[in-house]
Amino acid sequence: MDHDTIENLSHESRVFPPSPQFASQANAQPEMYAEAGADRLAFWEKQAAELQWETPWHTVLDWTNPPFARWFDGGKLNVAVNCVDRHVAAGHGDQVAYHFEGEPGDTRDITYADLLREVSQAANALESLGVKAGDRVAVYMPLIPEAAVAMLACARIGAVHSVVFGGYSAHALRARIEDAQAVLVITADGGHRKGKPMDLKSIVDEAVAASPSVKDVLVVKRTGHDVAWTDKDIWWHDLVGAQPETHEAQAFDAEHPLFILYTSGTTGQPKGILHTTGGYLTQVAYTHRNVFDIKPDTDIYWCTADVGWITGHSYSVYGPLANRATSLMYEGTPDTPHTGRWWELVEKHRVTILYTAPTAIRTFMKWGDAIPQSFDLSSLRLLGSVGEIINPEAWMWYRTVIGGDRCPIVDTWWQTETGAIMISPLPGVTATRPGSAMGPLPGISAAICDEEGNVVHEGHGGYLVLTEPWPSMLRGIWGDNDRYIATYWAHFAHLYFAGDGAKYDDDGDLWLLGRVDDVMNVSGHRLSTAEIESALVSHPSVAEAAVVGASDELTGQGIVAFVILISGVDAGDHIVSTLRNHVASEISAIAKPRQILIVQELPKTRSGKIMRRLLRDIAENRAVGDTTTLADANVMDLISAGLAAGTSTED
């Protein structure tokens, strides 16, 4: 028997190499791996040199005081100049930076020249309010162009932005404002979501009333609805609109803080992940150029992430702008006003590159192939996935139904903490396997190790670690160096522990297995919830599945699965035993769920992650715990009511 830290039970034999046409035109060529392997730091210097520096660095990497890295020390640059000014100076002012689509159907094209004007005005406005380099600015906005303008204006003057997703509560917003001691909040009168105006302003009012550090609140008019007004409030159009259209940008140190982004950890207290300037921009631009194969003159690129998440920071704003991409920005939800909205937008704008999350892909799968098939998606040439494990069935659906069997898929693993993509195929180089993130990018050093920190090899699993510092790594947790060390650097000496399990298959390709706290121990076997979920979803009746380990007298933990069936499919009377046997044949009899509960919905955070903690409460017959970070607070009631009404099945 195998005694791996995490057992390696599934197998995938399908392989998809890039077409010769794609491979020959790709930005990233196979030599990159050897080049980075031969001299990693020289490789990163070459990537950094793609940016415009006012003063060159004298030291590529200073790692004399681990885990506090300094990259490109001595160098000075301005992020906004790199993302905007230099493209206008090079004659690309008329190129569209963002095609904006509002949820209600309003549209706006913002060229690089427009962006330069608006960012300059906003930078002047912030300075007129007394915001200085190093001050923190909270941004609480819908996904509208002004959100990107606000971020770039902060970067331009060296202020540190802290974007808080515009779906968080006043309590959560206040905690983030407090922790960072923000002096300014930039918000809007509201946004549009699911066909209705979404309130932001009253939430800001409540948060700011209890946050003495905030001096001013700048309010973008988006919905035009009446909002209460306080003496700290200033309309964006009044202040920003009246400013001079040029702004002289100053260069900042490579290690000057660029932003803080709060993310949840294993405790309730959110962590302010700190990113700095030169290394961050170097790696987001490098990864965006090579993983997405961006061709600035011809591509229409769409990353669907909100700026409230790291994906929105790195791949809706900084990466694409640094590379002079033309992006699509869509404010709303995929089902407003109809379930074909995304595909309608792809058709309208002739989108060539789409970057989204598995949870969205599985939702579209559930809605059925006919919806995307009724639009012309032939412009797409590359597809990306991020944020969670993409199970092989969803990967294949994405490839065939959305990508027309022609588009390479890049499954990109990274974290808020890593700042940029770390593990991913290169689209013109890697022959991909459905569900595998394949391997670290050139310049990145990752490994999988066992409990004792020993590196494991082909056919084995364990803990995913990063073995060398990387340019866009977090520089710490805001105001809490001890927590930074304890959270990421204490599990294994000198290794960054990502919190994820992973395995190598027999060919050495890397598979993510989910957070290690989602790893179960059943009869002494450590099993990944994600692997069992993939097996369930590979059954034709199943749309979505979430698996948790519930304590079990006999086996330590028992596997409990929550399953959503595909609507309209007649699953048959024996669906539960069918699914248990299906898992047994897909993985192993030891992976058979003890219990399968058929449900209508799953509890998810606003970023689409399933909250297994809450499902564990149900599986263990406990009162359901804290639900404040749920996207839809009613879901738990629905699940409990459904189970009480007899849709629960156990055999």
Ligand code: WTA
């Ligand atoms: C998970 C999102 C599998 C992982 C960019 C990680 C993934 C956490 C993938 C970070 C992927 C992200 N395959 N799992 N391609 N990408 N994850 O900070 O558990 O919101 O640790 O950053 O998402 O989530 P975060």
